[in-house]
Structure formats: C-alpha cells, structure tokens
Ligand SMILES: Cc1ncc(COP(=O)(O)O)c(C=O)c1O
C-alpha cells in the first residue's frame with residue numbers, strides 16, 4: 567500500500583477503542599487492536615484560520631468550505647460536482663404531528679449521487695488523489711459505492727466496487743452508469759466487506775471501506791458544520807440519525823466536537839441513533855457492556871442492514887459522550903415514516919433515509935423529546951434509490967381504460983371529487 571501523506575492540519579491518529587496514538591494511517595486501522603482510527607487535528611493552528619467570520623465571508627457552499635478542518639494537504643483534481651450544502655427545512659407539519667415545535671429535516675438526498683455518502687466520498691477520493699493512488703476500492707450496501715463511482719468519474723481513478731448482489735437495482739444502475747467495475751457478491755454486505763479487504767491486501771488498491779478508512783468520518787462531519795451554520799450558529803438539542811455501521815453518527819459527533827474545540831460553539835447536542843429492529847448491534851452494545859456483537863441484520867432498509875457494524879466502537883462512544891440514546895424501529899414503522907416525510911414535508915427518502923424519522927416518532931411518543939427542543943432528523947438518502955421498497959409503503963395506482971365513462975365511475979367509486 568502507498569504511504570499516506572498526512573495534511574498539515576493533522577497531528578496524527580488515535581485509536582477509537584484502545585486510545586493508542588499513531589503518526590500515520592498506513593495500515594488504515596489501529597496497529598494494536600485493529601479498531602478504527604480517529605484523525606487528531608492541530609486545533610490551535612486551525613483556530614487562527616477558521617472563525618465564524620471566515621466562514622460567514624466564504625462564498626463556497628460545498629463541503630470544501632471546511633478545508634481548514636479536513637485531512638487533505640494537497641487538493642488536486644478533487645471531485646467537481648457540488649457536494650454538501652444541502653437544505654435544512656423547518657418541518658412545521660411533521661413537527662405538529664409529532665408534538666414538536668422546533669423540528670428540522672436536513673435533506674442529504676440532495677447530494678450528487680443522492681445520498682449522504684457523497685460527503686465521505688469527497689474526502690476519501692481527495693485523499694486517494696493526494697496519495698497518487700490509481701485504483702480505489704470499496705464495499706458497500708450501495709450508497710457509498712454509487713457515491714464513489716459518481717465522484718471518481720472522469721478523474722482517472724479506477725473504481726472497483728464490491729456489493730451484495732441483492733442491492734437495490736437503482737444503486738447498481740448508478741454504479742454501472744458512472745463506469746465503475748462492479749463485483750456483485752453472492753452474499754451479504756458483511757461478506758462483500760471482508761472480500762474487499764482481502765482484495766486490498768492482494769492487489770494494493772486504496773480502500774475506502776466505511777469504518778476501516780479513517781477519512782470517511784471526516785467527510786461526514788461536514789454535515790454538522792452546515793447544521794450549526796444553517797441554524798444561525800445555534801446547536802440543536804437532539805440529532806436523530808439512521809445507523810448501520812455507525813460511521814455517519816460518529817462523523818456527525820466528530821463535527822460538533824471539532825466546532826466546540828475551535829470555540830465556534832459553546833455546547834454540544836445529544837446524538838440519537840436509530841436502528842432497524844433486527845439490525846441493532848450498536849443499540850444493544852450501547853445499552854449493555856459497549857461490546858459490538860453480530861445480529862441478523864435483516865431489514866427492508868438495505869443501507870442499514872448490517873450484521874457486524876464496522877464503526878461500532880465510535881458510534882457507541884458518540885452515544886455515550888453526547889448523553890444520547892438509541893431507538894430501534896420495525897420495518898412497518900420505517901415505511902410509515904417514508905409516507906409521513908413525503909406527505910407532510912415533500913421529502914422522499916429511501917427506507918434508511920427516513921429511519922431517523924421513524925425513531926423520532928417513537929422517541930417523541932415515549933416522552934423522550936420535549937416539545938420545544940430544537941430537533942434535527944437527518945434524511946440520508948433519496949427515495950428513488952429504492953423504488954421497490956417505496957412501493958411497499960404505498961398502494962397501487964388506479965388503472966383504467968382511456969374512456970371518460972370509466973373515469974367517471976372511478977371518481978364516483980373512490981370519492982375522488
Ligand atoms: C441512506 C443511508 N442512511 C444511513 C446509513 C447508515 O450509515 P452508517 O453505516 O455509517 O451508520 C447509510 C449507510 O450506508 C445509508 O446509505
């Protein structure tokens with residue numbers, strides 16, 4: 567594997583689990599315990615450059631407006647499509663349904679490949695280019711892969727994807743359209759992940775796997791920076807996040823901690839992780855001894871269908887440190903959240919994209935969220951990513967012959983007008 571050249575912003579890396587410090591990420595993971603590495607920044611130096619004023623004056627609305635607190639030293643040929651800068655909506659109608667007066671939805675399905683993963687992909691691809699890598703590989707439930715394929719298109723990086731053969735067809739279509747080499751694995755995401763690691767060992771490709779490559783979390787944290795800025799430098803009380811591997815929630819937590827360490831905010835939110843009922847390894851660990859143990863991973867929300875979460879340690883830590891909590895929801899509750907979010911707020915999320923909303927509904931009904939709290943639910947992926955699941959949330963269209971009489975019968979029968 568190529569030697570990693572680290573950015574001037576970075577002091578080094580620290581293991582999420584055992585705390586061992588290491589100067590580089592050549593082996594991706596902790597040399598002692600093999601858990602994930604966290605990037606350690608030189609906050610003192612960054613503080614001099616990154617201020618509320620410097621951000622207010624910065625016209626760039628993409629993730630690159632946060633270059634000062636990203637782990638890239640040399641930007642050469644980074645993806646040019648617009649990543650980040652996604653809308654934050656005040657969700658008045660959904661909020662009223664849930665008994666909340668300060669609810670916001672952050673729609674990250676509005677990214678170039680239609681999921682939150684573009685934030686991670688941005689930084690991982692920029693790092694691969696900085697290192698002069700020629701081939702980038704990754705295993706994915708679908709979105710991380712379609713993002714990588716989208717962001718590397720035209721950049722001269724060969725992209726090799728491993729994903730479960732049962733991934734939604736729209737995500738596979740994205741991969742092929744963007745020109746990635748797609749290896750569909752007859753097995754689960756977890757099996758695709760392990761095979762991808764073996765491929766990296768065998769061929770020396772640059773590996774972007776979630777919860778393995780330490781830089782994906784760094785891209786994901788840009789969402790927290792945007793949230794704080796979009797809220798006029800206010801910090802939400804609670805942030806609801808759909809959780810699979812645990813990289814998004816730990817990335818968001820890192821973002822809030824970064825801004826806090828830089829003195830840009832003076833308090834931190836509670837992080838609330840929402841998992842599908844049978845894919846809840848992080849919830850189980852958080853509510854017991856903190857140790858991640860595999861579960862079945864079975865859920866309609868394919869993007870968070872994970873047996874053994876790869877960034878579980880960091881996710882449990884985010885819940886613990888932020889004094890947050892975890893919620894699990896059924897597939898039916900996820901499908902209901904898909905309808906609610908679309909019909910009340912015009913945001914169409916894929917099942918994993920709206921799992922956060924399903925968890926929020928449950929937590930609010932249990933009295934775990936106060937009426938006036940400033941709450942953000944993150945929508946992590948667009949509903950068009952998985953139309954087959956969306957159809958399970960809704961009925962079928964009315965089918966008639968192109969005849970006026972048939973139309974009149976239908977209108978009467980269904981009281982349409
Ligand atoms: C749409 C969507 N939501 C949520 C997640 C969960 O993120 P993580 O696996 O980092 O917990 C993913 C991950 O693939 C995703 O694609």
Ligand SMILES: [Zn+2]
Pocket residue numbers: 581582583584585586596597598599600601
């Ligand atoms: Zn370690």
